Amino acid sequence: MKILIVYATGSGCARETASVMAEELSSMGHEPRLEDAKTAPDPAGFDVVVAGSGVRAGHWHKSLGAWIGRHREALAARPLAVFTVCLMMRNPGKHQAEVRAIGDAVLGKLDLKPVAVGLFPGWFLPERFGFFERLILKMMKTPSGDFRDLEAVRAWVRGLPL
Numbered sequence: 195m196k197i198l199i200v201y202a203t204g205s206g207c208a209r210e211t212a213s214v215m216a217e218e219l220s221s222m223g224h225e226p227r228l229e230d231a232k233t234a235p236d237p238a239g240f241d242v243v244v245a246g247s248g249v250r251a252g253h254w255h256k257s258l259g260a261w262i263g264r265h266r267e268a269l270a271a272r273p274l275a276v277f278t279v280c281l282m283m284r285n286p287g288k289h290q291a292e293v294r295a296i297g298d299a300v301l302g303k304l305d306l307k308p309v310a311v312g313l314f315p316g317w318f319l320p321e322r323f324g325f326f327e328r329l330i331l332k333m334m335k336t337p338s339g340d341f342r343d344l345e346a347v348r349a350w351v352r353g354l355p356l
Contacts (some may be wrong), residue, residue, distance in 0.1 A: 195224045195356055198240040202231040202247040202255035205322035207342070208279045211314060214344050215244060215277075218351040231257040237268040242356060245269075246277030248316060249296055250327075254278070259300045266304045275354055276301065277312035281331075284315045284341045312350040315341040 197219055201212040209230070216226040229235040237243050245262060247254035262269060276297050282289035293313050301308060317340040320328050 195241040196239065197224050197226045197242045197244060197356075198235060198237055199226055199228045200231050200235060200243065200245045200258065200261060201228070202258035202261075204248055204250055204255065204324075204327075205317070207316040207322075208246055208248040208255075211277070211279050211316075211342060211344075211347055212244075212246065214347050215351050218348045222352070222356075224356070231255070231261040234261055234264065237265050237272065240272065242273045242275070242354075243269055244275045244277065244354075246279065246312070247297075249278060249280040249282075249293070252296065254296060254300055262300060262306070263304060266306065269306055273309045273355065274306060275310040275312070276308045277314060277350070279314050279316040279342075281316050281318055281336060281341065283313050286313065286315075309355050310350070310353070312347070314347055314350075315343060317341055 199212045199216055201208045203209045216228045219226040247258040278293055278297050280293045282293055318331055318336050318338050
């Protein structure tokens, strides 16, 4: 299958997470294509779309929401899986519903129903964040580190209904 993976990122975490997804899909015999939402790739010609974003100020990056809105009809015509990468997922039991609501807010406005939703912890690597983001995260006493669970990402990809 030809699978388009579209991501939006600030620090690079969603891009690297999407790269792991592409590697796993390749190992399964699929043809993934990895694209930044800012490049506005057309989903036409793909069998499946996986779209995801990191979180800033409680929202997906605007570029992903704009891309989904532009391609709503094409996305409604094929399986769409979505993922969110967020530091709050370090404590999934406590924040799962809150993080899930971030993507649901975008998809609900467009009446899109994904076939799968992935919620993954991200990272706080201060050197990859801007000054104000670092300041806010430090004020919130956010621990530094890479909290991603790449095996969970691979397992989610293997479980996609392809």
